[in-house]
Amino acid sequence: MTTHSSSLDIALHEMLRKTAASERTRTLKTHSNNGVYVQHGGTEYLSFCSNDYLGIAQTLLSAPDLPIGSGASRLLTGNHPLYAEVEKTLATMKGTQAALLFGSGYLANIGTIPVLVGKDDVVLMDKASHACMIDGVRLSGAAWYRFRHNDMAHLEQLLAKHRDKHTRCLILTETVFSMAGDRAPLADIATLAETHDAWLMTDDAHGFGLPVDAPNPAHIQMGTLSKAAGCYGGYVCGSQALIDTLINHASPLIFSTALPPSLLQSIMDALELMQDEPERATQVMALATRLTDALDLPKAQSAIIPIILGDNEAALQMQNTLKRQGILVSAIRPPTVPEGTARLRISVSAHHRQADVDRLVEALKPIGDVVAA
Ligand SMILES: *Cc1c(COP(=O)(O)O)cnc(C)c1O
Numbered sequence: 545m546t547t548h549s550s551s552l553d554i555a556l557h558e559m560l561r562k563t564a565a566s567e568r569t570r571t572l573k574t575h576s577n578n579g580v581y582v583q584h585g586g587t588e589y590l591s592f593c594s595n596d597y598l599g600i601a602q603t604l605l606s607a608p609d610l611p612i613g614s615g616a617s618r619l620l621t622g623n624h625p626l627y628a629e630v631e632k633t634l635a636t637m638k639g640t641q642a643a644l645l646f647g648s649g650y651l652a653n654i655g656t657i658p659v660l661v662g663k664d665d666v667v668l669m670d671k672a673s674h675a676c677m678i679d680g681v682r683l684s685g686a687a688w689y690r691f692r693h694n695d696m697a698h699l700e701q702l703l704a705k706h707r708d709k710h711t712r713c714l715i716l717t718e719t720v721f722s723m724a725g726d727r728a729p730l731a732d733i734a735t736l737a738e739t740h741d742a743w744l745m746t747d748d749a750h751g752f753g754l755p756v757d758a759p760n761p762a763h764i765q766m767g768t769l770s771k772a773a774g775c776y777g778g779y780v781c782g783s784q785a786l787i788d789t790l791i792n793h794a795s796p797l798i799f800s801t802a803l804p805p806s807l808l809q810s811i812m813d814a815l816e817l818m819q820d821e822p823e824r825a826t827q828v829m830a831l832a833t834r835l836t837d838a839l840d841l842p843k844a845q846s847a848i849i850p851i852i853l854g855d856n857e858a859a860l861q862m863q864n865t866l867k868r869q870g871i872l873v874s875a876i877r878p879p880t881v882p883e884g885t886a887r888l889r890i891s892v893s894a895h896h897r898q899a900d901v902d903r904l905v906e907a908l909k910p911i912g913d914v915v916a917a
Contacts, residue, residue, distance in 0.1 A: 567856075568879075577601075579895045582872060590900055591872040592890045597847040598753050598824040599895030600774030600814050607809050614802035619791075622802025630808055633815045634779050639759055642787040644780050645811075647800055649749055649768030650676040652778030655796035656766060657714070658684035659789060660743065666710040668702050670694065670717040671882075672724060674747060677716050686714070693721075696732050703740040713742035719751035719760065723881050723889060725848030727751070734761035753818050754846055755825050772847075773814040777803055824894040831892045831901050838905040850876075851888040851908070859886035862911055869907050 563569050576583045579602050582591040594601070614622040627645060634643035646652035657680030661667055667681045667688040681688045689706060691699040699715070707713050715737050717728045730746065737744040745764035753772030764786060769777040780790060790797060818824070832844035841849065853859045856877045863875035866888075877886045892901065 568877075580893055580900060584872075587870070589867070589870050589872045590903065592892065592896075592904060593872050593874045594891060594893055595750070595771040596774050596893055596895075597750075597772040597828050597891065598774065598818065599828075599893050600772070600817055600824075602895075603774065603810075603813060603817065605806065605810055606813050608806075610806040610809050611804065612806055613804050616801065617798065618802040619798060624802065624805045624808055626805055626808035626812060627802070630811050630815065631779075633812070635781055637815065637819070638765055638781040640765060640781040640783070642782065642784045644787045644790050644794075644797070645803065645808075646778040646780065646794075646796055647803060648776065649747075649766070649770060649778035650679075651796040651800070652766050652768070652780050653677050653747065654680040654683055655794035656745070656764065656780050656790060657681055657716075658795075659793040660684075660745070660764070661686040661712055661714050664710060665712040665714065666706050667714045667716060668699060668706070668742070669715070670721075670728065672721050673716055673718060674722055674749070677747060681716070686710075693724075694726070694728060696729060696736065699733065700736055703736060703742065707740045707742065713740065715742050715744050717744075717746055719746050719748045719756075720754070720846040720848065722750050722848065723876055723887070724850050725750075725844065725846045727845050730761055731758065750846060750848060753825060755829060769811050769814065773811065773818065775810045775814050776807060777811055827894040828892055831894075831896050831898070834898065835890065835892065835901050835905065838902075839908060847892050849890040849892070851890065851911070852885055853887055853911070854884055856886045859888060862888055865910075866904075866907055871904055871907055873904075 573584065579599060580591055582589050614624060616622040631643040631645060635641065646655055653676040661684045663685040665686040667686045669677060669681065669688060669690050670693055671690040672693045687710065689702050691702055715733060717733060720727055734744055743764065744762040745766060746760060746762040748765060748767035749771055752767045763782060765781040767779055769775045828847050832847050832849060835849055836842065836844045853862060859875040859877060863873060866873050874889045875886065876889045881887060
């Protein structure tokens with residue numbers, strides 16, 4: 545029998561009431577997912593909401609007879625031989641000495657940042673950075689300041705003001721920003737980091753698997769296997785010393801169970817697909833560019849294309865209008881994005897056909913004026 549705690553009930557209902565009052569209630573909806581077509585409530589929708597940019601998530605496992613569980617932490621007996629294989633492949637793909645898998649991208653961030661910095665240190669972070677980097681920084685106890693999105697002059701100001709008051713300095717940014725689809729000026733950030741003796745860590749959650757112009761100069765390259773790689777799990781790539789330090793100090797690696805061997809095999813399969821079929825990445829960028837060209841938007845820099853509408857209500861209305869036409873696009877509102885920048889977030893996948901993108905363009909035509917404004 546469970547004990548009835550009325551103070552808990554009261555507290556929970558109070559929290560829910562406050563969330564509802566700010567119109568920010570989130571609910572879980574069931575979708576059966578079939579790549580770019582998604583079934584929900586008996587209807588089939590064409591989806592532009594997935595992070596499965598390369599169309600890999602629906603791939604079937606090559607070795608389905610692997611165990612479903614690992615049984616222990618990696619430091620005990622959970623370190624299946626596939627770990628070494630996956631980590632070697634990731635390091636090769638990233639051009640780093642070594643790599644380390646984590647349970648998820650979220651765990652990689654909250655596990656790594658507190659190992660690198662602590663209460664005597666300072667973190668400077670792009671304002672558009674993901675919530676799990678903020679959580680990692682909070683856990684670390686370091687002082688932290690945010691620079692305006694991709695604003696190098698502001699980053700330089702913050703470095704001049706705060707760097708010397710602290711022992712270590714860590715700069716955090718994303719390679720491709722999750723809600724805007726644009727890229728960070730990594731070469732410029734790396735130069736500033738060098739000048740001010742700061743370390744650079746990037747979150748490549750939305751960049752991994754897409755074509756890049758130049759190698760990533762970051763000392764610490766974190767990412768996830770849950771987006772373009774279509775699986776689950778997170779990673780950090782960098783020097784052997786970085787990886788050895790994380791093995792010794794990163795709590796989510798030490799105190800959490802190793803990934804199941806079956807998942808490690810999925811990751812291996814996905815990484816092989818990414819390397820063997822580079823046309824997936826070319827295809828998704830061609831579709832993204834087709835979309836931005838047709839809508840007269842700035843040229844796509846990734847698989848994510850935002851249409852900024854500003855007003856929360858306008859974004860929701862557009863989401864609903866598209867839904868009535870059988871198309872799913874996410875409306876993203878504050879606090880996920882800054883106040884006054886509510887938007888539609890379109891993500892394309894290599895599994896979309898040109899005709900799918902053209903259908904979305906047609907459906908978006910009525911907001912052409914808003915987009916141009
Ligand atoms: C999704 C995401 C993460 C978390 O990755 P998971 O593997 O899904 O936990 C981290 N950072 C960014 C920028 C993300 O978009």
